[in-house]
Amino acid sequence: MPPASRPVGVLGGTFDPIHYGHLRPALEVLELLDLAEVRFIPCRIPAHRDTPSISAEQRLELVRLATAGQPSFVADDRELRRPGPSYMVDTLASLREEIGVAPLCLIVGGDAFRELHTWRRWQELTDLAHLVVMQRPGASQALLPPALEDFIAPRVIQEPAALRGQPAGRVLFQPVTQLAISATQIRRLLAQGQSIRYLLPEAALAYIHDRALYRSDASPTSAT
Numbered sequence: 001m002p003p004a005s006r007p008v009g010v011l012g013g014t015f016d017p018i019h020y021g022h023l024r025p026a027l028e029v030l031e032l033l034d035l036a037e038v039r040f041i042p043c044r045i046p047a048h049r050d051t052p053s054i055s056a057e058q059r060l061e062l063v064r065l066a067t068a069g070q071p072s073f074v075a076d077d078r079e080l081r082r083p084g085p086s087y088m089v090d091t092l093a094s095l096r097e098e099i100g101v102a103p104l105c106l107i108v109g110g111d112a113f114r115e116l117h118t119w120r121r122w123q124e125l126t127d128l129a130h131l132v133v134m135q136r137p138g139a140s141q142a143l144l145p146p147a148l149e150d151f152i153a154p155r156v157i158q159e160p161a162a163l164r165g166q167p168a169g170r171v172l173f174q175p176v177t178q179l180a181i182s183a184t185q186i187r188r189l190l191a192q193g194q195s196i197r198y199l200l201p202e203a204a205l206a207y208i209h210d211r212a213l214y215r216s217d218a219s220p221t222s223a224t
């Protein structure tokens with residue numbers, strides 16, 4: 001059997017803006033699962049929520065700034081290069097073409113995971129990647145929507161090492177330090193003129209302040 005290659009991690013999101021609630025759990029997943037890298041992939045047009053208040057290019061730039069100092073964190077612009085809404089199933093297919101048979105891990109937060117059955121062609125996601133759910137330590141998986149529960153149950157594994165044995169198809173619930181930070185909270189604080197310091201990296205904070213992003217008096221595209 002050929003030696004198992006290190007999995008590639010994918011964290012997709014709106015990143016409106018990126019914050020430590022994304023970065024710290026992703027770093028723990030990188031290390032605990034011994035991933036080759038984590039690709040942060042901002043969506044161009046979110047499929048499941050309102051239009052973000054800053055441009056996709058600005059969200060990508062924030063991801064670049066926030067991940068710059070961390071080896072194995074990669075800002076990936078593929079969804080910005082694709083027209084139309086950003087569907088994760090298309091993103092995974094394009095990554096799969098690029099990396100061949102290496103294991104691919106789609107990393108999602110517990111909140112995003114509970115909505116998985118609403119994603120486009122969601123049952124194909126595990127044909128393309130493993131699923132790694134970032135969980136608060138001790139969190140229960142109770143009360144998942146039945147369609148999701150039935151789909152996930154036969155795929156769940158307990159040990160990260162099992163992700164290396166095949167390119168896709170397994171589901172791992174990975175406890176990580178969870179920080180109760182959300183992009184919504186950051187946008188709200190900025191709109192109210194309050195500080196966002198220590199919620200996201202300084203370089204991202206400086207970019208937001210320099211361009212007066214997310215201020216209640218700025219229109220979606222005026223803050224460039």
Ligand code: ATP
Binds near residue numbers: 014025111182183
């Ligand atoms: P918003 O508040 O605008 O909904 P968000 O902070 O949840 O945004 P997203 O870009 O929507 O950020 O999230 C991208 C991914 O990161 C999702 O899988 C989400 O579940 C996960 N995530 C977001 N915030 C956290 C957090 N504090 N801890 C763990 N995972 C998170």
